[in-house]
Amino acid sequence: MNDITPRVLVVDDESDLRELLVITLGRMKLEATAADSLAAAQRLLDRDTFHLCLTDMNLGDGTGLQLIRYAAEKAPDLPIAVLTAFGNMETATEAMKLGAYDFIAKPVTLDRLRQLIQDGLGISRHGAAESGEDDGLIGQSPAMQHLRRQIRKLARSQAPIYISGESGSGKEKVARLIHTLGPRGDHPFVAVNCGAIPSELMESEFFGHRKGSFTGAVEDRKGLFREADGGTLFLDEVADLPLHMQVKLLRAIQEKTVRPVGESREFSVNLRILCATHKDLSEEMQAGRFRQDLYYRLNVIEAHVPPLRERLDDVPALVDHILSRLGIAWDTTPPTLSDGTLAALRGYPFPGNVRELENVLERAMTLCDGNIIEPSHLRLPSQTGADTPSLGGSRDPALPLEDYLQDIERQEILKALDATHWNRTAAAKKLGMTFRSLRYRLKKLALDQEEEEGSA
Known part of the structure; x- marks a missing residue:
């Protein structure tokens, strides 16, 4: 595609919108071919090669979903984006599950349309990089082979991904790989543990703040959304977000804008959202601890990391x-x-x-x-014996009491660190001790060199 003018297939049964799309593509120095029906689009896919497809959902003689299924057989590497009626999230979600990389709600804004087109062409340019790379995942078991295939497929999409899996299974590594193998791989990957941010600081951490907007705001801060602009924002332990922050997060994702604390204007952001939690997100939603609308916005596609x-x-x-x-x-x-x-x-x-x-x-x-x-x-x-001290078990008489107690202490500290993803402040709180006390115990027990980062 280096010296070739990218070719874009536009499919819409409304002549006005079809003409708008063709004009916009022409101004972007792209070659546009228009089709006014599902049948016409299918004939063009049989005959020609395209680098991108923009399709309406309702096509008169069929739907955009049918076109996506057809393209999956005829042109599996073709990035497809869908235009859908405002608020019709169910259809948009179904389209992305079938393979569409993104969607745009009508009425279409030109800025959002241009970004959609650029994202799709980025997927086309990046397609060759998907094969033959060392993905960094360890293991050749059937479960890992399935995960590899799923990661490569998800990397092409711009859909929000929910990464499920137990603590320590490697969810962040999977998120980084989805980012690296996708068209945003050259842009920032920003990861945040939602459970480690104090509730009163969350809005500032996510959306930024202006200097002087509250006590302690000694300088302007961009916030995580704007730091990840152009790239990927990974929300780890997203189930730990309080309900008031879930509302603000949903709005930022839907509007693709953020307003820093103390700021009068909003800033546009273009990023992909990946999230993970070791909890069952559907159970959290059923229990009323996680908003249903945010759940369906984040859980467009699920990737499960096997234990x-x-x-x-x-x-x-x-x-x-x-x-x-x-x-x-x-x-x-x-x-x-x-x-x-x-x-x-x-x-x-x-x-x-x-x-x-x-x-x-x-x-x-x-x-x-x-x-x-x-x-x-x-x-x-x-x-058994000295190697497995237990609070409820009996002590091996041959093991000195001091060693036995230290082993119990070591196990409890490791459990707390694992449960908090090696966030030492959170682990200290979980253990009911000060951070300084935990730091002393880590040094005493020779645990102070433990690494936070897991491998998949």
């Missing part, structure tokens, strides 16, 4: 990857695992998923004096 226990065949590859990374970080040759150690890992259900595996291996490297990690170095909860 580690459903892909235990990937454990050896994950172990090699994690130990290699730790070896580089610690400037040492990583140890190997005995057969019994690998069998113990493959037989453990990993409730904390990949993040727990990372913590287990890092602890094992610390406890291992030689070049081989033995099962006793893992200290898995499934093991």
Whole structure:
């Protein structure tokens, strides 16, 4: 497409809107071909090659959904955007689930239309980059192969994606990959843990503020939406947003504008929203803790990240990857695992998923004096005796009381850190201690070098 004028197929049974689209495309130095019906559009797709398609939903002799299905067979790489009646979110959502990359509600504004066209052409230009790249995902299990295929498909879309999965399974890594493989990959990826922001600061964090708009606002702040402009905003633990903030978030997503605190004007933003939570978002909605309209706006397409226990065949590859990374970080040759150690890992259900595996291996490297990690170095909860202290169990008489208590403390701290995605402030609150006290305990228990970031 470098030296070729992009060709755009316009499909609409209303002559006025069809003419407006053709004129707009011409002013953008693009070649437009118009069709006034589903049948005419299908004949053109059979005969010619296009780089983008804009279609109305109602086509007289059919619908835009039928055209999307037809194009999926005849031109699977063709980006398609849909024009739909204002407020008809159900149809727009169905179109994106079938493969449309975005939609625009009538009446059409020229600025929004131009952005829609540029996004679609960006997908066309980026299409060749989708194949043959190292995606960074570890493992070849059927569950991971399915996730890979889904990620590559979702990367082409501009639809909001809801990434579901348990804590520690690698949801943020999947979000980053969807962003990187898509047409926005060269633009910012901004991630935020919604559960880690104090409620009173959320509006300022998301939308920005003007200097002096409230106590502590010592300088202008753009906010996360404007920082992610052109790229992707990843809302982790979105279920933790309070209801009043959910209303403001919904408006920003629908209007594609934000108003900073203390500012009289609004700023346009063009970004893609990805969100995730370890909670069941539909259950949160049914319980009244999550707004139904926001749920349907964010959950256009769901990508599920499988827990580690459903892909235990990937454990050896994950172990090699994690130990290699730790070896580089610690400037040492990583140890190997005995057969019994690998069998113990493959037989453990990993409730904390990949993040727990990372913590287990890092602890094992610390406890291992030689070049081989033995099962006793893992200290898995499934093991007995000194390696698995329990608040409700009995202590091994051979284990000194101080060591026994330290092991209990270590387990409880690791649980709190895993539950809060290694947000130490939130973990301290969960444990009922000060941040300073937690920091002291992390250092005392040799946990202060643990890494936050998980791997999928």
